[in-house]
Amino acid sequence: MGKKRLALWARLALGLLALIILLVSGFVIWGSTPARPMPEVYERVPGLNEVSPGERWLTFSPDGGPATVGLILYPGGRVDFRAYAPTAQAIADQGYFVALVRMPLNLAVFDPDAAAEVIAAHPEIEHWAVGGHSLGGAMAAHFAATHPGSVDGLVLWAAYPASSDDLSQSGARVVSISASLDGLSTPEKIAASRPLLPADTVWVTIEGGNHAQFGWYGPQSGDAPAAIPREAQQVQIVEATVELLESLK
Template sequence: MKTKRLLWLTPLFLLIALAVGFLAWTTLSAAAPMAEAITVTQESTTLAGENWLVFQPPTANPTTGLVFYPGGLVDARAYAPAARQIADAGYLVVIVPMPLKLAFFDANRAGEVMQAYPAVQRWVIGGHSLGGAMAAQFAYQHPDQVAGLALWAAYPAANNSLADRRLAVTSIFGTLDGLATGDKISASVPLLPPDTRFVAIEGGNHAQFGWYGKQSGDNEATITREAQQAQTVAATLALLSEVAK
């Protein structure tokens, strides 16, 4: 009986050990936000829903909004400086933290945000890296809720093709990105609408789409983080302006 009990309990112990190990890995691997991002978060955001970071525009009643999914294992606050600039241009911006900082655990959170702000008539969803892939999945699964998609160093999965969708899409990538490489971005072209706008940031890399320092597997950028952020924000604002019209 003891032997049978041990045999039954062994898989459970292994499962617990794997779960604990996974939690430890996500905690230790998570990229912390830089001081600049923390300052912007503290000074210009409000919290709503499941700890969403909400950036309100100067205008009282924005009718176009952006839901943004962070990159995998990246603190949501790392995208606060870009979000603040986008909001200052007149758009509601909501950054959605993810369970264990991995967007594939809850790719449908954008739906909750959209329900919470019924005055917003048009929504763009976007994300960085894994967050962008999950944003594309949301756009694929909820075509009636999304008017635009902003991909920051990201691309949809092969089973989430948006090629035949009426969707405004902008794909922004760094030419020195060591993770979302140029080849991967090129391979994503058939998965996106024919009029997708591709914006290449010369000298940009993967990590400088946020404010969280360097990233394993990435290349060194040859432009500053500020310069890459400025181009990323400008391309995202162009998409939002297109959707707003």
Template sequence: MKKILKYSLVTIGILLVAALGGFYVWTQQTYEPSGKLKELVGKVEPEDGWVIYEPKESAKAGIVLYPGAKVEPEAYGYLAQQLSEKGYVVGIPHVPLNLAFTGVGKAEEVMKRYPSVKKWYVGGHSLGGVAAASFAHDNLDEIAGLFFLGSYPSGGDDFSKVNLPVLSIYAENDGLTSHKDIEKSKSLLPDDAVFYEIKGGNHAQFGMYGPQKGDNKAELPVKKQQDQIVDALVSWAKP
């Protein structure tokens, strides 16, 4: 009996190690910046665990963008560059295991790095939006607004009774965050939340990293989708 128990425990241990190892390998199979991003932006250089873009003059406000699951922060370099040219300091964090929920508190780092910036908007793409919502829910006094890119909050983060500006940008051809998901999320957001649909856009083009498994094909070029995102964010995120 003792031998059977011993062998069972050893077997369970081996299976657990194998499962953890497989999960780790999966998290390292990331979506890298596309050739189009490199063409538009050049090489994106991370700094102390962040991709940072600063405006040429003093920042109007700050934006923290949590990346989607297994998407490298550099893949949002074009968005960050364009927003910085509009006067915002933009920070995109590297997160443990390339999964934003492992680094929910990262926004605090960049906020402390720029103490002169008094207004911060926090948001994210896909799973990054879930992480951003979690941060926002626990730090309402520190942020000026919350935004989602093909994303929505988890059921535990209810903003329906909160006085907080919220923007949800979603795409018509998104194969991972459906229109049904967006509709359901409305019950968790304030009544005055702003919803903006990108016609012909898809999930992967909220970044620039090429096609994504499970997504639908976009009907507009990635740069056009990204430019619409920038315009919608700038119109909403008032300095």
């Protein structure tokens, strides 16, 4: 009887181990198959196809000389970070340094402190803002909340802090950019985050915009169709982001 029980427990243990391996493998595959950049991304930002798998972040610099204000951007959940390259380039063209961070398994929750590495690697930047889209924005808010004094500004694109990340007394300059037709970070969710952010937070709502058009990766499940072109939404995103960065000079 003892041997039979041992054999049964051994089979159960092996079955449980196989299940765990299957679940972990499935999660890794799920995280490793993000929304890909739209074809026009590679036309707007040449060279993205040559990005090596080991590059931790992409940098974008202005043509008119060295920048003193920088923005660190975290991508949305399960979105290839290159899908935000046109937006990063447009911001850099206005005179700012931008670092677009690659996340493990395309999920910023696995490396919310990535901004610290970027800051350490670029001591020439005098003032920093951290920001991101959706999950990336939430993790950027987490970094700002848990590293007081490391950044001067926070840029939220269709994003809001977790309830544990109260930034209301942080002193950081914050802009929250949302879209009226966002089916994921809905206007109601954005409004509910107000108590967690400073009283002087700038709130920008893009009328007719949606969640997916904060990047360049195509439609997204659960989102609502946009009523304005992606280019029109992007212009407003860049404009509001640059205004925040300008205030840090």
